[in-house]
Amino acid sequence: MGQGKNAFYAQSGGVTSVINASACGLITTARQHPDRFGKVFAGRNGIIGALTEDLIDTSRESDAAIAGLRYTPSGAFGSCRYKLKGLEQNRAEYQRLIEVFKAHDIGYFFYNGGGDSADTCHKISQLSAKMNFPIQAIHIPKTVDNDLPITDTCPGFGSVAKYIAVSTREASFDVRSMARTSTKVFVIEVMGRHAGWIAAAGGLAADADHDIPIVILFPEIEFDQPSFLARVKEQVEQYEFCTVVVSEGAKNPAGKFLAEQGTRDAFGHAQLGGAAPVVANLVKDAHGYKYHWAVADYLQRSARHIASRTDVDQAYAVGKAAVEYALAGDDAIMVTIVRKADDPYVWEVGKAPLAEVANVEKFMPREFITGDGFGITAACRRYLQPLIIGEDYPPYAGGLPDYIQLKNQAVEKRLGTGYTLA
Amino acid sequence: MGQGKNAFYAQSGGVTSVINASACGLITTARQHPDRFGKVFAGRNGIIGALTEDLIDTSRESDAAIAGLRYTPSGAFGSCRYKLKGLEQNRAEYQRLIEVFKAHDIGYFFYNGGGDSADTCHKISQLSAKMNFPIQAIHIPKTVDNDLPITDTCPGFGSVAKYIAVSTREASFDVRSMARTSTKVFVIEVMGRHAGWIAAAGGLAADADHDIPIVILFPEIEFDQPSFLARVKEQVEQYEFCTVVVSEGAKNPAGKFLAEQGTRDAFGHAQLGGAAPVVANLVKDAHGYKYHWAVADYLQRSARHIASRTDVDQAYAVGKAAVEYALAGDDAIMVTIVRKADDPYVWEVGKAPLAEVANVEKFMPREFITGDGFGITAACRRYLQPLIIGEDYPPYAGGLPDYIQLKNQAVEKRLGTGYTLA
Numbered sequence: 001m002g003q004g005k006n007a008f009y010a011q012s013g014g015v016t017s018v019i020n021a022s023a024c025g026l027i028t029t030a031r032q033h034p035d036r037f038g039k040v041f042a043g044r045n046g047i048i049g050a051l052t053e054d055l056i057d058t059s060r061e062s063d064a065a066i067a068g069l070r071y072t073p074s075g076a077f078g079s080c081r082y083k084l085k086g087l088e089q090n091r092a093e094y095q096r097l098i099e100v101f102k103a104h105d106i107g108y109f110f111y112n113g114g115g116d117s118a119d120t121c122h123k124i125s126q127l128s129a130k131m132n133f134p135i136q137a138i139h140i141p142k143t144v145d146n147d148l149p150i151t152d153t154c155p156g157f158g159s160v161a162k163y164i165a166v167s168t169r170e171a172s173f174d175v176r177s178m179a180r181t182s183t184k185v186f187v188i189e190v191m192g193r194h195a196g197w198i199a200a201a202g203g204l205a206a207d208a209d210h211d212i213p214i215v216i217l218f219p220e221i222e223f224d225q226p227s228f229l230a231r232v233k234e235q236v237e238q239y240e241f242c243t244v245v246v247s248e249g250a251k252n253p254a255g256k257f258l259a260e261q262g263t264r265d266a267f268g269h270a271q272l273g274g275a276a277p278v279v280a281n282l283v284k285d286a287h288g289y290k291y292h293w294a295v296a297d298y299l300q301r302s303a304r305h306i307a308s309r310t311d312v313d314q315a316y317a318v319g320k321a322a323v324e325y326a327l328a329g330d331d332a333i334m335v336t337i338v339r340k341a342d343d344p345y346v347w348e349v350g351k352a353p354l355a356e357v358a359n360v361e362k363f364m365p366r367e368f369i370t371g372d373g374f375g376i377t378a379a380c381r382r383y384l385q386p387l388i389i390g391e392d393y394p395p396y397a398g399g400l401p402d403y404i405q406l407k408n409q410a411v412e413k414r415l416g417t418g419y420t421l422a
Numbered sequence: 423m424g425q426g427k428n429a430f431y432a433q434s435g436g437v438t439s440v441i442n443a444s445a446c447g448l449i450t451t452a453r454q455h456p457d458r459f460g461k462v463f464a465g466r467n468g469i470i471g472a473l474t475e476d477l478i479d480t481s482r483e484s485d486a487a488i489a490g491l492r493y494t495p496s497g498a499f500g501s502c503r504y505k506l507k508g509l510e511q512n513r514a515e516y517q518r519l520i521e522v523f524k525a526h527d528i529g530y531f532f533y534n535g536g537g538d539s540a541d542t543c544h545k546i547s548q549l550s551a552k553m554n555f556p557i558q559a560i561h562i563p564k565t566v567d568n569d570l571p572i573t574d575t576c577p578g579f580g581s582v583a584k585y586i587a588v589s590t591r592e593a594s595f596d597v598r599s600m601a602r603t604s605t606k607v608f609v610i611e612v613m614g615r616h617a618g619w620i621a622a623a624g625g626l627a628a629d630a631d632h633d634i635p636i637v638i639l640f641p642e643i644e645f646d647q648p649s650f651l652a653r654v655k656e657q658v659e660q661y662e663f664c665t666v667v668v669s670e671g672a673k674n675p676a677g678k679f680l681a682e683q684g685t686r687d688a689f690g691h692a693q694l695g696g697a698a699p700v701v702a703n704l705v706k707d708a709h710g711y712k713y714h715w716a717v718a719d720y721l722q723r724s725a726r727h728i729a730s731r732t733d734v735d736q737a738y739a740v741g742k743a744a745v746e747y748a749l750a751g752d753d754a755i756m757v758t759i760v761r762k763a764d765d766p767y768v769w770e771v772g773k774a775p776l777a778e779v780a781n782v783e784k785f786m787p788r789e790f791i792t793g794d795g796f797g798i799t800a801a802c803r804r805y806l807q808p809l810i811i812g813e814d815y816p817p818y819a820g821g822l823p824d825y826i827q828l829k830n831q832a833v834e835k836r837l838g839t840g841y842t843l844a
Contacts, residue, residue: 011599014600015596015599015600017592045602045603048602048603072595073592073595073596074592074595074596074598074599075599075600076599078598078599078601078602079599079600079602080600080602080603080604081600081603081604082603162821162822165821165822166727166822166823167721167724167725169822169823169825170439170495170496170721170724170725170726170727170823171719171720171721171724173494173495173496173724173825174437174495174496174720174723174724175720176496176500177433177437177496177497177498177500177501178436178437178497178501178502178503179500180467180470180500180501180502181467181470181502181503181504182502182503183720186720188721204820204821204822205822207820207822209819209824209827210825210827274696274699276717277696292719292720293717293719294716294717294718294719294720294721295698295715295716295717296716296721297593297714297715297716298592298593298596298597298605298608298714298716299589299592299593299610299716299718299721301596302589302592302593302595302596303589303592304592305588305592305728306727306728308821385820385821387821388820388821388822389820389821390821391815391818393813393815396813397631398626398629398807398810398811399584399587399626399730399807399809399810399811399812400584400587400588400591400626400627400629400810401588401591401592402631403591403595403632405631405632
């Protein structure tokens with residue numbers, strides 16, 4: 001229905017090292033269909049760009065610059081954390097969006113994000129029916145948390161998984177070298193507020209050829225302090241060292257984040273994002289082992305230098321498919337990854353109705369976690385391993401990745417009115 | 423003087439992502455001179471292996487395995503933190519070393535480490551004169567801290583510098599994407615207890631093509647809280663975001679580590695290694711900016727996946743040169759890197775008397791730090807940039823670096839006596 005119309009594209013929520021690869025797939029593909037697509041306008045800072053009529057004209061970027069998005073991490077157009085309210089609660093917001101879309105002749109809405117963004121995209125798709133404004137709304141999945149339903153995986157996750165698996169292996173080699181007279185326990189904290197997918201990736205550091213003792217603390221498993229401490233002791237007694245991968249979402253039996261139970265700054269403020277030091281101190285107090293800890297934080301989700309080739313390919317593919325589904329008339333869908341085989345991994349793109357996606361979170365199934373709650377099973381490994389396969393190195397200049405920076409020129413405003421965010 | 427004798431090689435202190443490349447250079451080169459060298463015996467866990475007669479027979483490893491050391495991080499033979507006392511304070515320790523060296527016909531002593539290890543190596547070199555035991559002692563430099571004198575740089579440092587520069591650029595791209603509605607300040611904590619070389623590398627993330635606001639806190643510059651907070655505010659007002667690189671060695675005016683002034687765990691214990699959360703909280707309290715922080719810890723020094731090619735080449739070269747200097751009759755020296763030109767970087771190996779190396783620490787010169795104390799100068803960039811040039815990717819299997827693990831078979835003991843470490 002949007003034939004010849006312009007497209008709106010926006011990046012939403014926490015960014016990843018491959019979300020720009022999706023933008024690359026989308027813009028490149030749209031450029032191949034000048035008869036069907038007008039321009040692609042990107043929202044500056046996500047949906048906020050639409051509300052404030054702050055649009056970026058991607059047609060002003062060269063093909064080379066758009067190609068560079070494939071290897072550039074973060075959100076090239078800016079992202080935001082902003083969730084639209086329901087149509088009934090804030091009708092004015094939707095009226096404003098329609099006003100902006102009309103003013104810029106927008107007939108396609110592409111939203112690149114996680115669970116909250118799928119919900120926003122779903123609400124936009126309802127504008128056609130509920131507010132009589134014709135638009136095709138397509139969601140492009142992106143989240144390092146890997147918690148979207150239906151799709152085999154979420155672009156962004158594979159690269160974080162690879163980063164955490166690689167870093168866990170490397171740090172474990174380091175600790176093993178030092179264990180005789182120095183550090184015996186290394187704790188690495190990883191992202192994943194609700195789901196333990198990223199923590200699980202730490203388990204890949206060990207395999208048949210690399211016998212590394214790894215203890216994982218998942219958000220899905222209630223933290224059992226005595227059995228955790230016993231497990232670490234066992235491992236140190238057997239291997240002389242032990243690596244602990246703790247999810248930022250790990251919780252104690254009272255349902256409190258480990259990070260919160262713990263540290264306070266000099267002013268008595270609770271320190272968030274510090275599950276690693278809390279866990280390291282528990283080990284030290286119980287066993288006296290010398291420890292080191294790391295908090296990877298944003299490093300893990302921006303580490304394009306060690307992105308998974310599989311993940312980059314999938315990120316590009318979902319951006320490309322979004323345009324193709326739009327051309328085929330699809331609306332109110334999320335593009336998905338469909339797994340056809342594990343080993344070798346075979347996948348293709350597919351689609352799912354947004355109504356089945358919005359507000360559903362996918363957690364680690366219990367059968368992916370070992371009986372004792374501290375490791376990953378063979379089934380989990382079968383699922384995860386293909387997602388980190390392959391390297392996809394960016395170009396370097398002066399020893400550093402030569403990431404692209406777009407001009408991001410604004411589309412001239414057509415509305416006389418500003419807009420104040422709710 | 424050691425003609426035909428066996429060699430002792432050991433890794434000492436904190437390991438790096440390229441110390442095994444030095445072992446590779448040394449063992450490979452020694453194998454090329456069977457007429458001059460017997461076997462290379464590695465100390466299991468550094469000098470402790472010599473004291474306890476726990477030697478590893480590297481001749482049992484295939485050429486392919488030894489070649490694999492070039493791309494394997496950490497200490498393949500184990501390392502230790504153990505400093506020999508002076509000859510006068512613990513004569514028994516030296517007598518034990520001589521006993522072990524005699525029993526295994528060792529005439530060469532190669533010690534791969536930092537400042538403390540240079541001191542140990544120096545003491546060993548005195549055995550010839552003071553205890554009438556003929557041995558050639560050669561120090562092979564290794565330290566991520568880059569604080570050894572005379573040598574242009576220390577193998578290990580270039581790769582950490584590259585990791586920190588790359589990670590700082592990537593995380594800065596991430597924060598910039600989020601700044602409109604979320605995180606505005608990102609703090610990354612890096613190693614360097616006394617010298618700010620690693621922190622300085624964070625400054626490389628910004629350049630003429632990548633305009634990124636970076637504020638660095640060096641150990642060499644006393645922390646000035648009001649001017650730091652003002653600087654961060656300025657940057658956020660200009661760029662919407664700011665990245666802070668804080669050295670673990672940054673100190674307040676009372677000479678206390680920032681990490682110590684700050685956080686305590688639930689039991690009231692001081693949390694070490696936590697300068698980043700302390701700094702992040704200061705910013706939050708003063709300006710209310712949303713923040714994220716990361717502590718790279720061991721990840722930075724074990725990150726062989728993003729090693730600097732220059733660093734790997736130098737690490738290999740100093741190992742190789744150690745053997746060549748030994749063949750030429752040298753004793754009581756450290757192998758060095760000599761810079762001949764900045765751009766393009768031209769270097770060669772050289773040597774320095776251990777007497778001039780032991781117990782001298784090299785700090786950042788004041789002219790490498792900007793007047794305000796928060797950045798690096800052009801002179802610093804001219805020094806640092808060549809050290810991170812080039813990539814040297816390890817082989818991968820199953821999506822992970824396929825690092826080598828040696829057999830590390832023990833040499834049969836010849837002494838009837840054990841040894842208890844002091």
